[in-house]
Amino acid sequence: MGARRSVVPAYLFACLLFGGSTQIAWGNAILQLGAIAIIVWAALSRTRAKLPSGARALAWLVAGMTGLVALQFVPLPAAVGAAIPGRMMVRDGLLELGLAPGWQSLSLAPYDTVSAALALLPPLAVLAAVVMLRAYSRTGITVAVLAGAMSGLVLGGAQVGSPMANAEQYYLQLEVNAGTPSGFFANPNHMATLLLVAFPFAAALLESGLARDGRLADPRRVAAGGGTMAVLIVGLVLNRSLAGWGLLLPVVMASLAIILPMRWRRGGAIVAGVGTLALALILLSPAVRARFNGDAATSVSTRQEYFTTSLAVARTYAPFGSGIGSFARVYRMKEDPRGVDATIFVNHAHNDYVELLVETGVPGAVLVLLFLLWWGRTALAMLRTPSADVYARAGAVASAAILLHSVVDFPLRTSAISACLALSIGLMIVSCRRARSAGDLRPTRHIEIR
Structure with a gap:
């Protein structure tokens, strides 16, 4: 049983x-x-849990x-493929080369689609191992x-x-933002995402060291959790991610809300407010502001350009899209050659939802919308559930931080x-x-036998 519960923690750490x-x-x-091994194990396991x-x-x-x-790989006749918005260029390009148009897939970049599809395996494996196999411990994760x-x-x-x-x-x-603390990522903003995700779990560790009366x-868990929270805040400040700074306060407040007893929350809010004020004073100091303003202005302007151009690309290939994993290839077709910077390669829209x-x-947009609705309903149900443990509440805060950061x-x-x-x-x-509700928790009954 011990080895089974180490599967998710070990695999998750390898992913990080x-x-x-x-x-x-x-x-x-x-x-x-x-x-693949974990998914096959979950599918064939006789001891897997029943899905709620x-x-x-x-x-x-x-x-x-x-x-x-x-669906991206379904072969389509040349006539059908050319009739799909955005695909006529394929037919015209082949004719220009003296080649007869043949069958083609819905995706304009099927090899890239394969790579993108394989990237879905790790999160699916983690989800299966947690929900179906219960191959984890709260301390381990x-x-x-x-x-x-x-x-x-x-x-x-x-x-x-x-x-x-x-x-x-x-x-x-090989390709990184040199001079930035990106850690194991190529992008320091993604490192900021990980720090935001870690914060509520550090808070959960702290809460697990407190008794019900507060x-x-x-003390070791309290010290480890509190110390880690402090280090994470310092790391986010030094990371200089604009989105990380913007999400820091909401994540801190939400993490305090899920761990503090009711009578402590007012004091916790005061401490968080004082800390936020101190952080704001540091960020607004002339030295920090002078160094950050230029980067912030550049970051905002480039993201606006990516957003506008990406929407133009989306209209070109609506309603079926250009194919999973094809963004970098089709984006270049809509760029203004006069404004292209040869030193910048746009490989993503810097907005996961627009890129999808x-x-x-x-x-894809319908699936994303349904997922967000499902997530909101599940989060509310979990937060209202008396038996929901602090690690599940930490998961709600962490997932919210990821979904919000994905906007930019x-x-x-x-x-x-x-x-x-x-x-x-x-x-x-x-x-x-x-x-599912407080009514599901039956009160304790005592029977006295004389």
Whole structure:
């Protein structure tokens, strides 16, 4: 049983170390092979848990996503393919080369679609292992998340603290934002996402060291959780991610709300308010502001450009999209050549939802909307459930941070963050299964026999 419960923590930690970028090809390949083994184990296991109602709804969404991926490879006759919006260029290009148009797939980049589809395996494996196999312990997954975040901070410190001549050896990818504390990721913003995800789990560790009356039950857990929370805040400040800074206060407040006893929440709010004020004063200091304003202005303007151009691409390929994984190829067709910077390669829309709209069109947008509705309903049900443990509530905060950060970046395109989202969702589902409402918790009855 002990070995079984170490599966999710060990696999999750591996995702955080080797799944931070698609550039680490060998690392992602190992993670995908491991994911296949876990999924097959979940499918064939005789001891797998029965899916709760919430998980059944999610299973249908996963089935829909799988069907959408499979649809990308369905061969279409040349006439049908040319009739789909955005595909006429394929026919015209072949004719220009003197070639007869033949059968083609719905995806304009089927090889890229294969790569994108394989990237879905790690989060599906984590979700199956949590919900169906229960192959985890709450302490184990917390240690895995916090160890991954702390390891990334240590590596990030080496990346920015070493002389530029030696700093390159601390980056695991060839294409990175040099001089930034990106840790195991190629993008420092994704490192900020991991730090935000780790914060509620550190808070849950702290809460697990408190007794029901609020007194210390395990000082070591309280010290470890509180100390880790402080380090994570410092790491987010030094990371200089605009989205990370924007989400820091909501994540801190939400984490305090899920761990503090009712009578402590007012004091906790005061402490959080004072800390936020101190943080604001630091960020607004002339030295920090002067260094950050230029980067912030550039970041906002480029994202606006990506957003506008991506919507134009989405309209071109509506309603079926250009194909999963094809964004980088079709985006370049809509760029204004006069404004292209040769030093910048746009590989993502920096908005996961817009990028999915480009690649999957209306069917993908419907699936995303249904998922968000399911997530909101599940989160509310879990938070209202008296038996929901603090780790499930931490999962709700962590998943919310990921989904919000995805509006201005692409963290879910990495196996590391997508695995964290799957873990968080799995914890929410398992918690909801224990008791759906306060009425499900029967009061204790005593019988006296004379």
